[in-house]
Amino acid sequence: MNNNAPIGIFDSGVGGLTVAREIISLLPEEPIIYVGDDGRFPYGPRPKEEIQEFACQISDFLINQGVKMIVVACNTVSSQALDLLVSRYSVPVLGVIEDTASYAAPLSRKKRVGVLATPGTVYSNAYPEAFSRIDPTIKVVQVASQALVNLIENGSGGENGVKEFASRVISPFRETGVDVLILGCTHYPYLTKLMTELLSDQAQIVDPAVAVSIRVRKELLERKLSASGGNPERTFYTTGNPALFLKVGSQIYPGLKSVRELKLEGNEKIRR
Ligand code: DGL
Numbered sequence: 001m002n003n004n005a006p007i008g009i010f011d012s013g014v015g016g017l018t019v020a021r022e023i024i025s026l027l028p029e030e031p032i033i034y035v036g037d038d039g040r041f042p043y044g045p046r047p048k049e050e051i052q053e054f055a056c057q058i059s060d061f062l063i064n065q066g067v068k069m070i071v072v073a074c075n076t077v078s079s080q081a082l083d084l085l086v087s088r089y090s091v092p093v094l095g096v097i098e099d100t101a102s103y104a105a106p107l108s109r110k111k112r113v114g115v116l117a118t119p120g121t122v123y124s125n126a127y128p129e130a131f132s133r134i135d136p137t138i139k140v141v142q143v144a145s146q147a148l149v150n151l152i153e154n155g156s157g158g159e160n161g162v163k164e165f166a167s168r169v170i171s172p173f174r175e176t177g178v179d180v181l182i183l184g185c186t187h188y189p190y191l192t193k194l195m196t197e198l199l200s201d202q203a204q205i206v207d208p209a210v211a212v213s214i215r216v217r218k219e220l221l222e223r224k225l226s227a228s229g230g231n232p233e234r235t236f237y238t239t240g241n242p243a244l245f246l247k248v249g250s251q252i253y254p255g256l257k258s259v260r261e262l263k264l265e266g267n268e269k270i271r272r
Contacts, residue, residue, distance in 0.1 A: 001068050001091070004227045006031035006235075007216065008062030009071045010055075012043035013153045013240070014249045015186030016073030019096070021253040022209035023071065023216055024234070030220075031232040033065050035262060036249075038240025041153055043076045044118030044146045044185075051120065055081040056088065057264055063089060068225055071216060072096065075184045075208065076118045079126035092219055096208040100182055101130035103211035107204055108180040111138045114173040114203065117184035119144040127184060141176045145169045152187040155248045166191060167198055174202065182206045190252060237262035 009020050013036050020034050035058050037043070043051055055077045059070055070093045072078045072085065078095030085093045104113055115127045122144040131138045148169055151157050173181055181203040183189050189207040196205055220226045234255070238245040242259040250256045 005068040008067035010035040013041040018189040019073035076120040079124040099211040100208040114178035114181040
């Protein structure tokens with residue numbers, strides 16, 4: 001495997017740029033290929049079979065681009081398709097759930113962790129299962145909100161009213177007294193400032209991007225796959241509207257300067 005081959009990162013949309021920006025900041029020498037499946041966003045309410053089909057299709061594309069590693073930025077995909085992807089490809093495939101749980105577990109003094117995620121991630125139970133393997137005494141409080149994700153994806157995440165809405169969504173975390181909150185969807189770290197404002201007196205906010213980028217670095221070092229040399233190429237694809245992706249995406253990752261359109265078969269699948 002060529003050390004200077006890119007790392008493939010994918011997500012259901014623009015939110016995975018929260019993971020890409022963290023990997024870029026920790027590993028600035030690494031070339032990146034990012035795919036946001038905005039054309040079929042959202043994944044959150046979709047059945048597992050569909051998530052798996054989309055995840056394989058995008059990963060096949062990344063493999064054809066010669067990636068040395070695949071990072072599944074999307075929590076929904078990580079919770080429902082990671083095992084399948086790991087068994088399907090010979091390159092390492094990393095998801096976000098397990099590493100985020102390992103990172104968050106020791107931070108909780110009260111042993112009470114909140115997870116804000118899509119319905120797909122919440123109903124898969126992937127986070128509670130990961131915590132039960134790490135520390136079974138930790139109680140996990142999950143809240144599913146698709147509406148909040150959709151607001152961010154369509155660029156309305158900064159508008160008036162989001163604060164009030166977000167405050168209502170996270171009220172179960174206040175009521176149950178969690179002291180760590182995992183933003184278990186790639187889009188939510190867009191709201192880190194707001195979440196910190198709403199919960200700072202009570203909970204430490206955890207962005208899965210931090211844990212997964214540390215894991216990426218570890219895997220590259222262990223496998224002697226780290227890139228070297230300057231000026232790595234970073235290519236960003238969307239299956240949706242490149243102009244919209246650029247507009248919303250550059251608010252998340254200011255280094256985003258151009259976006260290519262990617263046409264995948266079945267892109268026309270009904271939006272939900
Ligand atoms: N990117 C997805 C995640 O991290 C959420 C967005 C969606 O519903 O597609 O779970």
